[in-house]
Amino acid sequence: MAFTSIDQARDRYDVIVVGSGLGGLTCANRLARAGHSVLLLEHHIQLGGLATWFKRKGHIFDVSLHGFPYGMVKTCKKYWNKAIRDSIVQLNNIVFDNPQFSLTTTFSRDDFTRILQEKFGIARTVVEEFFSTVGRMNFFDDQTMTTRELFEKFFPGRTDVHRLLMEPITYANGSTLDEPAITYGIVFSNFMNKGVFTFQGGTDKLIGMMADELRKNGVTICTGARVDRIIVENGRVCGVQVGNRIIAAPSVVSNSGITNTVDNLAGREVFSPGFLEGFDSVKVNNSSCQVYFGLRPGESFPEVGDLLFTSTAEEFSSDEMLDMETKSRTFSVYYPKTRPQHPDYTVVASMNANYDDWAGLENDAYKAAKEAMIERCFMDLDRYIPGIREKVDWVEAATPRTFNRYTLHTRGTSFGTKFEGLDISRSIFKEVPGLFHVGSVGIIMSGWLGAINYGVIVANDVDGFLRC
Amino acid sequence: MTRDEIRDVILEIIEDIDEDADFDSLDADQPLRDQLDLDSMDFLDIVMELRKRYKLQIPEEEYPELSTLNSCVNYLEPKLKDS
Numbered sequence A: 001m002a003f004t005s006i007d008q009a010r011d012r013y014d015v016i017v018v019g020s021g022l023g024g025l026t027c028a029n030r031l032a033r034a035g036h037s038v039l040l041l042e043h044h045i046q047l048g049g050l051a052t053w054f055k056r057k058g059h060i061f062d063v064s065l066h067g068f069p070y071g072m073v074k075t076c077k078k079y080w081n082k083a084i085r086d087s088i089v090q091l092n093n094i095v096f097d098n099p100q101f102s103l104t105t106t107f108s109r110d111d112f113t114r115i116l117q118e119k120f121g122i123a124r125t126v127v128e129e130f131f132s133t134v135g136r137m138n139f140f141d142d143q144t145m146t147t148r149e150l151f152e153k154f155f156p157g158r159t160d161v162h163r164l165l166m167e168p169i170t171y172a173n174g175s176t177l178d179e180p181a182i183t184y185g186i187v188f189s190n191f192m193n194k195g196v197f198t199f200q201g202g203t204d205k206l207i208g209m210m211a212d213e214l215r216k217n218g219v220t221i222c223t224g225a226r227v228d229r230i231i232v233e234n235g236r237v238c239g240v241q242v243g244n245r246i247i248a249a250p251s252v253v254s255n256s257g258i259t260n261t262v263d264n265l266a267g268r269e270v271f272s273p274g275f276l277e278g279f280d281s282v283k284v285n286n287s288s289c290q291v292y293f294g295l296r297p298g299e300s301f302p303e304v305g306d307l308l309f310t311s312t313a314e315e316f317s318s319d320e321m322l323d324m325e326t327k328s329r330t331f332s333v334y335y336p337k338t339r340p341q342h343p344d345y346t347v348v349a350s351m352n353a354n355y356d357d358w359a360g361l362e363n364d365a366y367k368a369a370k371e372a373m374i375e376r377c378f379m380d381l382d383r384y385i386p387g388i389r390e391k392v393d394w395v396e397a398a399t400p401r402t403f404n405r406y407t408l409h410t411r412g413t414s415f416g417t418k419f420e421g422l423d424i425s426r427s428i429f430k431e432v433p434g435l436f437h438v439g440s441v442g443i444i445m446s447g448w449l450g451a452i453n454y455g456v457i458v459a460n461d462v463d464g465f466l467r468c
Numbered sequence B: 001m002t003r004d005e006i007r008d009v010i011l012e013i014i015e016d017i018d019e020d021a022d023f024d025s026l027d028a029d030q031p032l033r034d035q036l037d038l039d040s041m042d043f044l045d046i047v048m049e050l051r052k053r054y055k056l057q058i059p060e061e062e063y064p065e066l067s068t069l070n071s072c073v074n075y076l077e078p079k080l081k082d083s
Ligand SMILES: Cc1cc2nc3c(=O)[nH]c(=O)nc-3n(C[C@H](O)[C@H](O)[C@H](O)COP(=O)(O)OP(=O)(O)OC[C@H]3O[C@@H](n4cnc5c(N)ncnc54)[C@H](O)[C@@H]3O)c2cc1C
Pocket: A018, A019, A020, A021, A022, A023, A024, A041, A042, A043, A044, A047, A048, A049, A050, A051, A063, A064, A065, A066, A067, A068, A069, A225, A226, A227, A228, A255, A256, A257, A260, A288, A290, A350, A403, A406, A407, A408, A409, A413, A414, A415, A416, A438, A439, A440, A446, A447, A448, A449, A451
C-alpha cells in the first residue's frame, strides 16, 4: 500500500482524523462520502490499528481476527461496500474445554438454549427469560446491576453456567463480573444473534479494501505520521501539529485512546475542571498477550475447531485470566480456508494481561517471561494438536508492551476503557468545539463492530458540526 | 415541499439504506423500526442524509419524532416548507 507523504498533504482540510483504527477509518470514510475533505493521519506504517496483521517467514498472522458478531454484515455493507460484506463468513466450531465442561457450539442463541437445557439442566423458561432480559438491555438503562448479580438471579450458584456465559466476553472485551450488567447484555446479545463471524481473506485483505474505498472517496491518507498535538485556540480546535508541520482544520477526530487524547494531544489545560474530574475517574481496560504459531510448509492438522476457549483453572475468574501465568487462553485456529489466496495453517493463542506485570521487567527477565509463556501455550496447544512442536517453523510472543508500542495506547489497553469512558468520549465536543473522539470506550463501543458503528455515530456529530 | 413529497423522500432514503425494504404493507402510523427492521444506526443514517440534502439539523432529543412515517412527515413539514 502506498500512501501520501505528510509533506504532500494540503495546508487545510475540513476534518483531520488522528489514527486509523476501525473507528477512525470508518469515521473518515463517512465524512468523505458526505462531501467533506478529510485527512487521515496514522503513526504506524500500516492502517488498521488493532485490526492488524504481520508477516513472518511466509506466514501472515492476524492479531484481532478471532470473531465478531453478525451485525458486521449489515454494518460493512452500509458503511463500506458490498464486496467487504461478501467476505464475511461464519465460524461454525466454537469449542469450550475446561475442568467444568467440554463442548462444541455455534455460539448462537438456539444452540446455547439447547446446551443450557441438555447439558446444564436449566429449565427452558429460565433460559428464555434470561435471553429476553439481556436482549432488551440498552446503554441508557439503569447501571446499578452487575453481571454477577444478573447471573446469580438467573442461575444461582451455577459457576459452570456463569463460566459458559462470561468467559468469551471477558476475552472479547476484558470485562469482569463486576461491570454493569448492561455492558454484558449488549455485547453478549450481539453475538447470540447468529453466532461468530470472520473475514475470509484475512485482516490484510479487509484493510486493503478499506484503504481502496477511502481513496475512491477522496480521503488523503498519510502513514508514519504521528500527531504530536491537537491545536486548540480560543477554546476551539484549529488543526494539528505533526513533526514540524501544522495542518489546519475546524474539526479533528481523535482515534487515539481517550486518555491520550485528553492528557497528551489536546492537553488538560483546554478542559474545564468539571470535565477533568469525570475524566480522571476513567479506568482503562486490560491489555493482552499473544503467542503466534506458524506451520512448516507441507505440514497440516485435522479440524480441531475455529476458536477454542480453554482453561485448566477450576472455575472462571477474571483475575486468574489476567495473571501472567494464567491457565486460561483462547486458541484461534486458521486453516487454508482463512486465506484462500495464501493457504496456510497458523494458530494464535490469546490471553488477557496486565500492563504493569510486563512493563517493569528488565530485558533478560522480559525475554525469559516471554519464553515461559510460549512454553505454557505449547503444552496446552499440544492437547488439541498433538505434536504441534514438531510441526511449527515460527513461534513468537506479543505482550502489553507490544500493544503499547504499536498503538500508543495507555498501558497497552486492548479494549479502550471501562463504562465511564463512554460519557467522556461522547461529551468531549461539547467541551471543546471541533474536538471529537472515536475509538474503543465504555466496553460496548469496542470490538470491530463497536468501533465501526461508533465511527458512524461520531461522523454524524462531526457532520452536524461542520454544516452548522 | 408537500406532505407527499416529504413522504417520498423518507422512503427513498430508507430504500438507500436497505434496498430490500418492503413498503407495500407499511402502516404509516406504526413504528418504522418494527415493520422494516430498522435499528438505531439506520435512524442515524436518515438524520445524516436529511442534513446533507436540506441542511436540516435534528437534535438527538428529537429523534423519536421520526418513529413512524406519519410522525416523520408531521415533524418535517414545517421545517421543509420552503425547500
Ligand atoms: C489481542 C486482541 C484481540 C482482539 N480480538 C478481537 C476480535 O476477535 N474481535 C473483535 O471484534 N475485536 C477484537 N479486538 C478488539 C478490536 O480489535 C478493537 O476494539 C478495535 O479494533 C479498536 O478500534 P479503534 O477504532 O478503537 O482503534 P485502535 O485499533 O485502537 O487504533 C487506534 C489507532 O490510532 C493510532 N494513533 C494513536 N495515537 C496516534 C497519534 N498521536 N498520531 C497518529 N496516530 C495515532 C494508533 O496507531 C492506531 O492505529 C481485539 C483486540 C486485541 C488487542
